[in-house]
Amino acid sequence: MTTPLLSVRDLRTVFDTDAGLARAVDGVSFDVGTGESVGLVGESGCGKSVTAFSILRLIRPPGRIVEGSHVALDGTDLMSLDAESLRQIRGSRVSMVFQEPMTALNPVLRIGDQIAEVLRVHDNTPGKEARERAVEMLRLVGLSDPAARFDQYPHQLSGGMRQRVVIAMALVMHPELVLADEPTTALDVTVQAQILELLAELRERMGMAMLLITHDLGVIAESTSRVIVMYAGEIVEEAPVGVLFDEPHHPYTIGLLKAIPEPTPADRGRRLAVIPGSVPPATDWPSGCRFRTRCAYAWDRCEHEHPPLYQIAAGHLSRCHLAEEPWRRS
């Protein structure tokens, strides 16, 4: 059994808000293997983006990562690393692709300089070579006329092009792991497909692992081999992608899948299935199972006993008491 590339154990991240302590990430554990593409899925507010930021320790006050959280990159614990060592890992071994390319890029610096900056701060790459490598990267991400693009500013590019620049910045040092936080959410549908394809192609070419964070199950189906579903700061289901879509276990996952509108003739006139209720506030997670307030199957055990992650099958985990009492599904 090879050591996984990324190993997250018991990650907890909280925010001190006026309304109390928000437990955005509350005990999350998972692995990402070398070269593997894992999806992290959930509604807004479930803690998935915060998880990604926590891995690179990008959480700023009023948020903080709680003591006892472990994140290991190839055996090295990132949580206890000193600032300088952590800085060296960021952007070179683990990098991030962000959701909003316009605000992720500095508006007053040339895009080429922003890519070259990564090379400069890690390798001390001299200007000329950095420029060449940045231009090469721009070409790799599919931008036309990359040499001219180097000198352009973010506002001169369209949304899709900007996202390609963000990807170029993240990949120029050939990292081992890429954390992609909703990389396509802010883009047009047609552009989304292109970006996902680009990510897949580069991933394969460079042998990178990827943690793809999204709320869009369609994206997950296309681009990942294993899926983690989050709800209310916890992992509620984990399974290989095929299994998740064909045999989902957790009621939340089932609800998410049902809510995908499927344009077949048989569904004409069918109401859009929604999960009733809304995500409870992070300052006040429900007792017992956090999904019980919206779950069709909940019974008294769900209120009093917080479900652990049950093993349903090999590689398939679900945080639901139905694992032990499956007859209650009817």
Add this chain to the structure above:
Amino acid sequence: MLRTLAPRIGRRALHSLLVVFIVATIAFGLIAIAPGDPCATDDPRNTLAVQAQCRIRLGLDGPLPDRYVQFLSHAARGDLGQSYITQRPVAEMIAQALPNTILLMSLAIAVSLIGGLVLGVARSVQPRSTSGQVAMATAVVLYSLPEFWLAQIAVFVFAYVIPVFPAGGTVTAITHDYMNVWGRLWDRIDHLILPVLTLAAVSVAGIARFQRNAMRDVAGEDYLRTARAKGVPERDVIMRHALRNALLPLITNIGFTLPALFGGALFVEQVFSWPGMGRLAFDAISQRDAPVVIGCTLVGSGAVVLGSLIADALYAVADPRMRT
């Protein structure tokens, strides 16, 4: 870069010229509709000949359109009439006083620019910190102080109670001329410190409040987060990323607050006996010396418009979004 900038700055310059023109028209309008004869005062030095001159200068003689043209043409040539009291040309009096005010204001702007940058960078690098809250509270208090009162306190505390700085004037009387070059330079600086800091203090407080109100979105934090995620060292995050982006709104803000800053400078000058436009205008008003007051208004407004134009030009140079 210059190719794309020049037309934009040119347009702004034209616009500024229009504004100055309208200001002069407003001044003329006020003169025209004001009751009484501003040129006829009881002062015996104000002879009939002087009065006649005054009326021509202020455009009070003859049909309205002619007067308007006369007024404008005189003003454009720098002829703003004569002071009732001193008989000197107003333009000459202003030429003496204006540089002192410009000096004061420029230094105060420079200080508040630095202060504003420090605040802006600190705010974007570490939002919602307790020192930030303290700073904001201080800013509200400072902003609520009348500038002349702050000046009075400054004089009282630092010139009387703890006599560190002089209480006024640009140089120490008499002894200044006997100092060597360095002594004279230091003497001037010594006299500048309190007035500049007083003026800058209220300005910085205003900037702090502007930053709080206008920059409430978190976009600024996003690209700082990207920079950190790329492994950029914190010092570079501040110097290379946060600083330049904090600078831009600051330039706009200073350009915007120039009229108020000028007004504040006038009062501060009064308290510090600073021989600038403030003393000129206030002395003139207490003696009902209309030509001087009107001249000060025209030149003062013109200076402010010019300052705004400079700020706009600087902004256009600094922001690549303006250049392309």
Add this chain to the structure above:
Amino acid sequence: MKRLMRDPVVLAAVGLLAALALAAIFAPLLAPHDPARQLDIVGLKSRPPSSAFPFGTDPLSRDVLSRVLYGGRVSLGVGALAALGSVAIGTVYGAIAGYAGGWIDEALMRTVDALMAMPRVLLVLTVIALWGGTSPGALIAFLAATGWFQISRLVRAEVKATGAREFVISARALGATGARILVRHILPNVMSPVIVAATISFGSAILLEAGLSFIGVGIQPPRASWGNIMHDATGVGLWWLSLFPGLAIVATMLSINVLGDRLRDALDPRELPGR
């Protein structure tokens, strides 16, 4: 809005402002002496604060406490009335510009641009130089006449924005006249930013009046104003003449600014639910 009324800082600011206003209104009852009366030009001239005279006496042996109380009437009164005047003028001007559109709008707003480029002090001084007059009434008029520019801009912007909205177009389609639309539909929407601007105008009028009185051009003695009490403190170390009126001004300005800040936050469209 309700959140605003429960905010302790807002309540403190309103309380302070109310206390100052009440002190001003009840000055005749609170003041131990006639503010204009020179009590003893030889013996009580320029006395520092003591138990007999908590705020000291001025160079004409007048009780400073009484002058500060009565001065509040003048300073707050002039400021408030000037602000009201500015709101009135600015609203009308801006409404006309916004509603008329075209070259009238352009000309009117360019004029406002120019007026805003002029330092307000100089504008007021020019008006005083030409019209004379340092009575409170004249001062109110001059301050009102120079404090409406930003308000007119706000009103114009709102009028233009609201005028393009459907309910106004439908009102017009139903036959409502321009004036009716203006008053019943557009103006109510303008209220929020105007209220904030009015508080700011109030504050700046008070500051300007204080400044003008301070240099001797505003309210003339023996009538007291917070500014003209401070006039005699310059350079002679009579610190009490500067401190107490100054504190009164600061207290007023602080409450106005804090109130204005909170109001602006509450009325900021980005703060509204459903973002």
